[in-house]
Amino acid sequence: MTDAKEFSPRPLDRDATFYVAGHRGLVGSAIWRKLESEGFTGLTGQSSKELDLRDRKAVFDYFREAKPTYVVLAAAKVGGILANSTYPVDFLSENLQIQTNVLDAAVEADVDRLLFLGSSCIYPKFAAQPIREDSLLTGHLEPTNDAYAIAKIAGILQIQAVRRQYGKHWISAMPTNLYGPGDNFSPKGSHVLPALIRRYDEAAKSGAETVTNWGTGTPRREFLHVDDMAAACLHLLENYDGPEQVNVGTGSDVTIREIAESVAKVVGFEGRTEWDTTKPDGTPQKLLDVSKLADAGWTSSIGLEDGLRSTVEWYREHAAAIRE
Template identity: 80%
Template sequence: MGEAPQNVVDDRDQVVFEPGPLDRSSRFYVAGHRGLVGSAIWRRLEAEGFTDLVGRSSAELDLKDRDAVFAFFAETKPRYVVLAAAKVGGILANNTYPVDFLSDNLRIQVNVLDAAVKHGVERLLFLGSSCIYPRLAPQPIKEESLLTGHLEPTNDAYAIAKIAGILHIQAIRRQYGLPWISAMPTNLYGPGDNFSTTGSHVLPALIRRYDEAARSGAASVTNWGTGTPRREFLHVDDLAEACLHLLEHYDGPAQVNVGTGTDVTIREIAETVARVVGFAGETQWDTTKPDGTPQKLLDVSKLADAGWTAQIGLEDGLRSTVQWYRAHADSIRQ
């Protein structure tokens, strides 16, 4: 499809801003503060000494309701914002409800970003997803690969919404001169994840499947696909630390990849999960089900240049996540 369009890394950006420590006493709104990412960011901000955090559950504030969002910003007037609210799900959910993933996420983004502009938010970080990149992008994927090829069909609607969010941030920088930024995390996991049978991503789905099999004494577990695709996994607490680091150390129109820079096969991650939960049976693979993207490994050079690298190892992260899952098994989404 040729070279990336000009606005992927926009040389029209004229923002002049020197990042530095955020004021711990200023109001900070975390959109989606009860989700996997938002709750981790909230924990990190509390640990870092932020004293005026603001969050609203979806029952308290429907971010798809434009008037309600504008009223919320008029009332609370946050100085800083992390937009971590989104409709998310795994292959099955994305494949089954593409309209919902496109429509809901576009409305959430447009409403929050427009309201934040109107009410003078100083610093904002928009969180996307590594699924924004072409299905067959060269590995590891650089930020410049955005819009250079066809998307993965199983989650293209969600990806388009997130791409729109990146370009929205770039447009705000050009039109209003605001030093807002975007970060694109790789596959995430950790406490607070969605472990439901129909809406979860691959790793929480594997944790639930193998844990239930271990508890029931099942002889085998069957996973989707061939097990050969490669995936990168980042603990959500690492992501939260990276987000604050970027807010305080990075500015620019290009999105920043956030990951570990290493990947494993789905088969390898399944073996690790089985070992961590204590499942000793057989693993089978249903090759009639889709694999998704063959490989998705992010180039994290830009993040490293900004002074940050991931700290939580995969097996250690999995063990703590399994502990959290078992402690909350009675209250998680079914």
């Protein structure tokens, strides 16, 4: 068994079989695009219809056939405050099934390098800002998404356990709020930024005088373009090895009110914004400390305004096909 301490990260073999779990989702599709642009020729992925990652036997059979050298686990059941609050059992159970099945099958298949992707919601609701990686498990979680957070925390701990028990050089990355091409713009299932884009774009097209958003608009959020996230994933696989999860973000944040104003400007909405303060705000601030990522040699490059414009363009091009 190889001792993880003796391992030095290195460039990945561009011809090796590389499985991207969740390759049609927001993050997975961006990672796929990045890997293709970097010359990877052995990319493999399965849609949820082709392979149900909740089906343990099917996952093991797939790994035995595909024999991937590298894996990025980007598949997950995700959603915003409304979805997380309404279906906590689904978010806990399904994510635990997906993670456990993929990680166990990857152990059996002797996968060389694996990157597990989580979320910044793993950290305590009132963690000191900016949030350091060592804040994990030091306080209570945000109640509106605690089920999802617990599942992702379990994934981090499983990566650490695999490193200890099997000496595998697997790693975890925790992105901040992501947005970009391929996002979920569903009114019931989307995160805050795509929800705002759809809401303001529809208001602009209909000539509505007002748009109403949840909460007070005062919580602060950090937003990272998904193409930046994909670049960070490949960088970490080739340059980082350690048991502790790595925060992936920009290192700066804005209020929900400010991001709403930016979206309204980009889509051309000229009406009035109102705030329904009877609805929950969620965590008051969630800014990640990205010094570990910077020490590994990577920083974000896509500015929020440019990222918003490209995302709005993508949304408008695909609006007819977007799920409800």
